[in-house]
Amino acid sequence: MTRAFFSALLPVLTITAMILAVWYVGAFSLNSKWSKDQAARAGETLTVSELIASTMSQDRPRLATPHQIAIELWDSVIDKKVTSKRSLVFHGWVTLSATLLGFVIGTALGVLLAVGIVHDRAMSLGVMPWAIASQAIPILALAPMIIVVLHSVGLTGLFPKAIISAYLSFFPVVVGMVSGLRSPDPISMDVLHTYAASRWQIFWKLRLPASLPYLFTSLKIGIAASLVGAIVGELPTGAVAGLGARLLVGSYYGQTVQIWSALIAAATLAALLVGLIGWIQKLTLRRMGMD
């Protein structure tokens, strides 16, 4: 137990502590100018300890300190009612629902297209280069347009954001799933041919199981991209609700602590989602004897 602790956890904790230390030093140096200005205006001089205390507890610091963010998170996650507009759980749920809906749509379409590409040569030659090239394109730039266009067609709320999430998770799934479905080695394919298996049987019994590790890797990339898509999708709607809206409102009013807490919430959400898929991956692959 202690051995595992030292080899795995301790390095991670050390790095985290280093990041926190750099963060506090950064907060001190970035925030001290404001504190000094305030003191000079009041005609006072600050001692070092007063200066440190002041930089750690500003209302609108240039760099919010970790403990300020933790307090804000506690206030807006635990203390507020979930239905309140000031609750991060409420905003997180708005973003999460768009993310999940989009992720499911994008993944389903991606898998379908991948199946088509693997079974149809014309599709493979015609579509695949575009799918690969699309990964070099900043498709996130389309987000504002999709929101506005769908708005003018009468679609508002959850769905436009879900569309952005969907197309951000779509391409990684297509590319990963195609290489997954093509991953069975020729010997396994030959065995199924000697069994006179139909295309359909080859697909269910060999291609699909073989593609799962690739699929899960793409899903992890896809869900993280979906979340970013949902957040960015919330920016042009005028910041009504969601983590993206919290970011935008925070940046309008200089509420840095609020920006940081929304960021941490988004980060936690991303980590949870990726972790969840990793867990499902582990369970599935273990049941299939591939782990």
Next chain:
Amino acid sequence: MTFLVTALIIWLLAWRLNAFLAIQAQQKLMGFVVPALFGLTVLIIWELLVIGLAVPGVILPAPTAIVVAFSTNIHILWDDLVQTFFKGALAGYTIGCGSAFLTAIAIDRSTFLKRGLLPVGNFLAALPIVGTAPIFVMWFGFGWQSKAAVVVAMVYFPMLVNMVQGLSASEAMQRDLMKTYGASYWQTMAKLKLPAAMPFAFNGLKICTTLSLIGAIVAEFFGSPILGMGFRISTEVGRLALDVVWAEIIVAAAIGTMFYGLVTGCERGVTFWHPSIRGQSAP
């Protein structure tokens, strides 16, 4: 109605033609012709559908309208490109990838730090870092510097993780060989570890090309001077001038692909020895 029927016929014809071409013998030529034909068909059908269904330009402009918008606004598009790509994205990309590269080399000697950094770095690389944009805009102002800072934050960890993995990619046997040659640490680094890390480094560099453009464009949604690709997209969307938006997206797509292609080209030159490259160039 005739437009719709024409679109349908063209679609069916192109489908048959592609299916026919795809089973032809000249693999190399067809690998180029078939996707080009597919793209062309999509464009033609798009054009015909927009005309046939009388789709208003504020929902979906026709490809010809986009081309017109592109050519009339070419100066604006170029200025936006310079501001967003050459100043914001490229500066951030260079600084971010460069410092990640140096960090990886600096911590390479310590297994302890590496073991801690990989999980933390992987975690941070998966986060929606683009959300830090409002903070950087607050710190560095509306100019390209804040965009470069966002890009640095976005590309640093993916690059670092890849580079750290790359530096441990050399095999124990190879390192032992360097030891028997009496090679110093830096000689081993220069002659063995860095070359062995190059496939990983380029993997990181390729991921970061797209990230850098996304970072620079999205950061402009949070505040920017009156030029830049993200600024143009968000304001023209507001004015419902979607043909200009599409023209801007074409520019973004073109520069993204070219940047990616450039890095891939460098990769082929540097990691010519790697099986994945050797296998492709074999006649």
